[in-house]
Amino acid sequence: MRIPIGALLPLALFAQPSFDYDTKAPLDVRAAEVEVRHITFRNLAGGRTKALLVMPPGQAKAAAALYVHWYEPENVNSNYTQYLNEAIALGGRGMISLLVETPWTEPEWFRKQRKRETDYEMSVGIVKELRRALDVLMAQPRVDPARVALVGHDFGAMYGAAVAASDPRVKAAALQAGTSTFSHWFLYGPPMEAEKKEAFIARLKPIDPTTQIAKAAGKPVLLQFGDKDFHVPKARADQFIAATQEPKKVLWYKAEHGLVYEASLDRQKWLAEQLKLN
Secondary structure, eight states: OOOOGGGGSOGGGSOOOOOOOOTTSOOOOOOOSSEEEEEEEEOTTSSEEEEEEEEOSSSSOEEEEEEEOOOOTTSTTSSTTTTHHHHHHHHTTTEEEEEEOOGGGSTTIIIIIOOGGGHHHHHHHHHHHHHHHHHHHHTSTTEEEEEEEEEEETHHHHHHHHHHHHOTTOOEEEEESOOSOTHHHHTOSSOOOHHHHHHHHHHHGGGSHHHHHTTOTTSOEEEEEETTOSSSOHHHHHHHHHHSOSSEEEEEESOOTTOOHHHHHHHHHHHHHHHTOO
């Protein structure tokens, strides 16, 4: 066995690192150019909704976006912080963002709070509440009403499709990993009898993402999907894509339901183009 020569040399022969530094150097702490405000606002149910308002520097009119997060209870960002880094990055380019909590911010929402017998009414209410959040965003004095987008992932994309279709204030939408019909996910759990299942699917059809996004004709839409998404296999994604009117852009990633960082970079580029950011 050959022993490396270095192993035979005394440790003292090797230069030791120094971690000393100039302790008197000025810290020069400054306020961040992009401001993140924790706010609440009165919702339509009479309670208060938590949100993050991301404000760029300056006083000029600015583009704006409403961000609606995904539902992934095991993930630490299954809440209004999901898009925070992206909102801050785009805030540096002059965009105002509102990131809102939703019913699915609560980890047990799907299993304990929502019920199949009220899924339709609940869903209509969620769309109204997201439009209420849009009221809050539009109430910011600097928002340019001609440059407003909606961004949503998972349930955020599915309910976001209805907001984009029903609210003329939304000029563009970036939707990620949404399935084509609510029944795909609302049927997770105990099986239903065939007749009841058919009626359930029919009841949800008017608010299904494919039904709603088809009404958003003329609004630019970015659709992003992962090719390994268990919850949104390609056939379902293709249904969503087919229902979306032009102008649209479709991007696929080697990713699961949560997508990858590349998707955020592509989305930022697309939003910058659509909203004419700096």
